Amino acid sequence: MRRQSPAALGGRGQLLAVLLVALNLRGAIAAVSPVLPAIRADLSLSAAAAGLLTTLPVLCFAAAAPAAAWLARRTTVERSILIGCLAIAAGTLLRTLGGTVLLMTGTLAIGVAMTLGNVLVPVVVKRDFHSRASTVTGLYTAALAGGAAASAALTAPIAAAWGWRTGLAVWALLALGAAVVWGVAVDHRRDDVPRSSDHATTARPPAASGRSSGLWRQQVAWAVALFLGFQSVCYYSVTAWLPTLLVDTVGVDLATAGLAMSVFQILGIGGTLLVPLLVHRRPAQSGLGLAIAAGWVVTVSGLLAAPSLWWVWVTVGGVAQGAGISFAFTVLVLRARDTAAARSLSSMSQLIGYSLGAAGPFVVGWLYGVTEAWVLPLVVLVTVAACQGLAGFAAGRDRTVGSEVASVSR
Numbered sequence: 001m002r003r004q005s006p007a008a009l010g011g012r013g014q015l016l017a018v019l020l021v022a023l024n025l026r027g028a029i030a031a032v033s034p035v036l037p038a039i040r041a042d043l044s045l046s047a048a049a050a051g052l053l054t055t056l057p058v059l060c061f062a063a064a065a066p067a068a069a070w071l072a073r074r075t076t077v078e079r080s081i082l083i084g085c086l087a088i089a090a091g092t093l094l095r096t097l098g099g100t101v102l103l104m105t106g107t108l109a110i111g112v113a114m115t116l117g118n119v120l121v122p123v124v125v126k127r128d129f130h131s132r133a134s135t136v137t138g139l140y141t142a143a144l145a146g147g148a149a150a151s152a153a154l155t156a157p158i159a160a161a162w163g164w165r166t167g168l169a170v171w172a173l174l175a176l177g178a179a180v181v182w183g184v185a186v187d188h189r190r191d192d193v194p195r196s197s198d199h200a201t202t203a204r205p206p207a208a209s210g211r212s213s214g215l216w217r218q219q220v221a222w223a224v225a226l227f228l229g230f231q232s233v234c235y236y237s238v239t240a241w242l243p244t245l246l247v248d249t250v251g252v253d254l255a256t257a258g259l260a261m262s263v264f265q266i267l268g269i270g271g272t273l274l275v276p277l278l279v280h281r282r283p284a285q286s287g288l289g290l291a292i293a294a295g296w297v298v299t300v301s302g303l304l305a306a307p308s309l310w311w312v313w314v315t316v317g318g319v320a321q322g323a324g325i326s327f328a329f330t331v332l333v334l335r336a337r338d339t340a341a342a343r344s345l346s347s348m349s350q351l352i353g354y355s356l357g358a359a360g361p362f363v364v365g366w367l368y369g370v371t372e373a374w375v376l377p378l379v380v381l382v383t384v385a386a387c388q389g390l391a392g393f394a395a396g397r398d399r400t401v402g403s404e405v406a407s408v409s410r
Contacts, residue, residue, distance in 0.1 A: 014128065015136065017185035018121060020178035021081060022143035025117045027151035028092050028110050028171050029057045030265070034156035035164040042164065043100050053107055055361065058236060060111025061118055061354035068119035069347040077120050077127075077343075078186045084116030085179035092172040096165040119346045126333045126342040133333045138276030141326040145268040147174075152265060215344050218401050220335050223394035225349035227289065227331070230388035231324040232357025234296050234381060238264070238317060240361035245374055249307040260310060264318045271322020279330055289392020292327055295320030296385035304378040327392065328353070337400040345401060360384075 032039070032054060040050055072080045088110055095106025121140060129136045151171060159167030215221050242264065243257035252260075279285055299317035302309060332349055336342035367377040 013181075013185040014124075015139075017178070017182040018124065018136065018140060019143045020174075020181050021085060021117050021121060022140045023147035023150075024085060024088050024171075024175045024178050025114050025121075025147065026144050027147035027174065028088060028114075028168075029054075030148040031151040031155040031168055031171055032107075034152060035159045035167050038159060038164040039103070043103065045100065049100065053104065054240070055358055056104070056107050057111030057114060058232075058354055058358040060108065061115050062351050062358060064112045064115040065119050065347045065350040065354070067112075068116045069343050071116065072120055072123070072343060077123055078182075080116050081120050081124070082179055082182055082186070084113045084120075085175050085182060087113030087116075089172040089175035089179065092175060093169055096169040115350070118350055120343070122329055122332055122346050123339060123343045126336055127339045134279045134330050135276045137330045137333055138273055138279075138326050141275075141322070141329055142269050142272040144325065145265065145272055145322055149262070149265045149269065153262065215341075215348055215401060219394065220397065220399045221345055221348060221401050222352075223391050223397075224328070224331055224335055224345060225352040226356075227388060227391040227395045228328040228349050228353030229356030230293075230384050230391055231321075231328055232353050233360035233384050234300070234388070235321045235324065236357050237360040237364045237377075237381060238299075238321070241364055241368070241377075242314075245303065246307070246310055249303075249374060250310055252310075260314050263311075264314050264321070267315060267318025268322030268325075271319040271324075272326040274319070274323050275326035275330055279327075279334075283398040285327070285331060285334070285396035286393045287396070289327060289331075289396040290389050292320055292323045293385050293389030293392050295323070296388060297382055300378050300381045300385060304375065304382070324388075331395045335395065335400050341401050 036050060036054070039045060039053075045053070068080065071083075075083075091106040091109030091113060093106070094109060095103045097106075122137070125133050125136050125140060155167045155171075158170055239261070243261055246252045246257045246260055275288070278288055295316055299313045299320060302313035302316070307313075328349075332345055333342060336345050364377045364381065367380065368374060371377075
């Protein structure tokens with residue numbers, strides 16, 4: 001048997017660490033929905049407060065994205081991600097220890113901590129996995145979907161046995177485990193990498209030259225950001241309202257509506273793995289971006305025109321949502337010429353993308369409330385999906401932004 005070098009083992013350990021971190025970047029959010037009725041009953045939460053509880057982390061993804069890039073420049077990417085894992089664990093425990101104030105405070109901490117991983121893990125993938133970056137990005141986004149699916153499926157049974165607080169608190173163990181593996185992998189990587197490259201790989205990310213406004217003037221950067229934004233609008237809107245829509249339009253019971261949501265989330269894992277298989281077929285990925293948006297158009301149009309075939313549309317949508325998030329992070333890596341550009345593009349795209357994503361469920365819900373029907377909300381989502389196709393076509397073009405225009409000033 002061929003003996004692997006320490007460097008090879010270190011790379012494998014770092015990949016494991018990246019995937020474990022990714023498992024924690026959506027799970028604590030998805031864990032809330034299955035026990036939300038119990039939380040509302042126990043803490044007497046209003047509907048508005050319950051809505052804030054589920055939306056607050058997504059708002060953090062947008063608002064805290066620049067702070068994540070700032071922290072990485074002041075410390076290191078590795079240390080910032082470790083801080084994020086520990087903060088996810090702390091926030092997960094904090095929100096189960098008291099009443100509404102601690103619940104919201106812990107949720108806010110989770111959202112900010114997850115943002116560190118959202119912004120900085122793609123930087124690590126760009127910097128350290130090189131020719132395998134697209135494949136690793138696909139595995140990373142599959143882990144995002146897997147973490148959400150696992151927490152959505154397992155929290156309710158745990159809560160049924162030991163209460164909603166335990167059902168939520170148990171996910172702190174996963175975050176602590178990721179922190180331990182991440183710390184070990186980073187130390188192992190430092191031992192394997194020659195000292196001459198330490199500054200480039202484990203020290204502070206280099207400051208890029210140029211002005212901070214340069215990236216915001218780049219069409220490709222806006223295309224990447226808007227694709228993530230339109231993807232987030234479709235995903236979070238369908239996630240928030242699909243069960244209600246099916247109950248209203250098809251007359252299914254809540255158990256069936258919940259099953260539809262589970263299938264939608266689980267199929268996202270398969271969708272994330274399709275993108276790495278297709279992304280390198282051609283230098284540009286414009287056609288793939290259009291195909292993903294077409295999947296969303298089919299899903300939403302189908303729910304509008306033939307809701308009785310919901311299982312078809314849920315299947316198509318599940319694959320589309322997984323492929324969409326994988327494509328969004330893959331083109332982020334591919335369009336960045338270097339590590340500094342990746343860090344800045346990641347911050348910009350998530351600031352814009354998740355701002356749009358957080359607004360989506362509110363707008364859809366408001367339109368539904370005003371019209372007391374699903375026609376106008378679904379027409380709006382079809383329009384968003386069409387715009388996603390335009391953004392995906394532009395983001396998929398074989399162009400890059402480099403450090404000379406992608407900097408964020410100190």
